Amino acid sequence: MADTFDLAVVGAGVMGLAHALAAARAGRRVVVIDRDARANGASARMSGLVTVAGHAPGQMWRRAKRSREVWAEVCAQASVRIEHEGLAIVARRPEAATTLEAFAATEGGAGSSFYLPDDAHALFPQFKGDIAGVFWSPDELRVEPRSAMAKIASWLEEAHGVAFRWETAVIGVEDGEVSTSRGPISAEAAVVCAGDDFRSLFAERLSAAGLTRVKSQMLRVRLEDGYELPGAVASDLAILRLPGFEELDGVAALRARLEAEQPECLANGVVCLVSQSADGSLVVSGSRQADPTPDPFQSQAIDDLILGEFEAVLGKRPKQVTSRWIGTYAFSSERPVIVDAPSERVRVVVAASAAGASSAFAVAEETIAGLFGKG
Known part of the structure; x- marks a missing residue:
């Protein structure tokens, strides 16, 4: 039976x-x-990051808020460690700063903050170079997937x-x-x-x-012992991937500048999203290449683009790459x-x-x- x-x-x-x-x-x-x-x-x-900031306003944002609440309940009851909380998006360009500051003032940015360069450097000494500001959301959480x-x-x-x-x-x-x-x-x-x-x-x-499949290259890396991030970290390349930012001031100008300055990153869907694990290692993602049947091969050229953005934000090259892998997921525009x-x-x-x-x-x-x- x-x-x-x-x-x-x-x-x-x-x-x-x-x-x-x-x-x-x-x-x-x-x-x-x-x-x-x-x-x-x-x-x-994938990275194991549960996001709230950057979702499209309306239904998807409400879903993200509710899912985050349930994640917190489930982690507590199922003994799942929350590796860290919060997300910093580093604006390397003034166009990105315009967009992030505008988002922080929307309903979707409730509870978040945008810090101008002086405060950003003081609050986030991990971020190096000439940055135009940092957006901080306290809502994100990360688990080891x-x-x-x-x-x-x-x-x-x-x-x-x-x-x-x-x-x-x-x-x-x-x-x-x-x-x-x-x-x-x-x-x-x-x-x-x-x-x-x-x-x-x-x-x-x-x-x-209209579904296809997407391939994303991922890495786990190490910096020096004791290195600690404030939460998950993304560069302004990520802004173009977040639906909640699409109509905001600065996005069109940011896209035009990135097309001129980092066309290979845009062509390969490269972002730099960094999350930290309990052992101090960092999970770094990734890329986005659409293909009905993604191949299983890791491109060193794409890894170099990801790690180049990593260095631009954190001012360091990884001491060691401990693993590399491919993630795939369904995608619809x-x-x-x-x-x-x-x-x-x-x-x-x-x-x-x-x-x-x-x-x-x-x-x-x-x-x-x-x-x-x-x-």
Whole structure:
């Protein structure tokens, strides 16, 4: 006889785990099914930074705020260490300073601050060179993604009774049943959270969403012993990637200047986002190259662009690069999150941007409420 659940979740990345939590909190019996032995996609490979600042105003910003609240609850209950909090965006150019100062005055910048050069240098001595200011948001938090995903899955199993079916491929999803490589699973409803695999299930429906895949080069580096960052750090290259800044003063001028000064960085989607781990090492990302089938090869030229920006902001080259890896994720230029309803009791949820960790818990609450009601 097939196992019976209220909800089957396909995918054990952060989006899948978020849906499992939302359903379990609503009193539902949940199973999570994943083809691998552990989470091994974007959720485990990206920086682990949960952002609030810079999301598009309205729904995505509200989702980020709510998800950050749930992240704090989950970290406390699942024994997931918060590595650090806060995000500094360093304006290397006056055009960036104009944009960051304008954003700090918006609703999306509530609680944030913009510091002019003298105060910025005094508050953030780590940032070197001739900078035009620093934007500081206290809302961001960072976890180690690989260990965090495993701890959250274990906690969901132990504290909320969520069942996991690892190393199990999902072949098909219909109302009432999920077909897998290990036999059928009966479930009243299903949510498919398959990350950047949007071709295996409901591919025909998702083909209309304009999805592609994105490859990002990542590095872990070391500086001298005892080096400490104030939180996550980004350079002004990141401004062009943040939807909440798109219409602000200074953005067009910043883009024009970057096109003249750092065209290779823009062509390869290079930003410099630096986060720190408990052992003092720094996770540095990354690049963004869109390709339906990203190759698995790390480009030294792109790594050099990333590390060049690292040096421009922090005034140092890494003492050591301890590891390099590739992350991939789904991407759409139209929508950062796609929620589709192939049938009454089935939803397909795709984080179509690098904002999966920053929106997952709120998106999950919305989806579960839609499937089961808020009561």
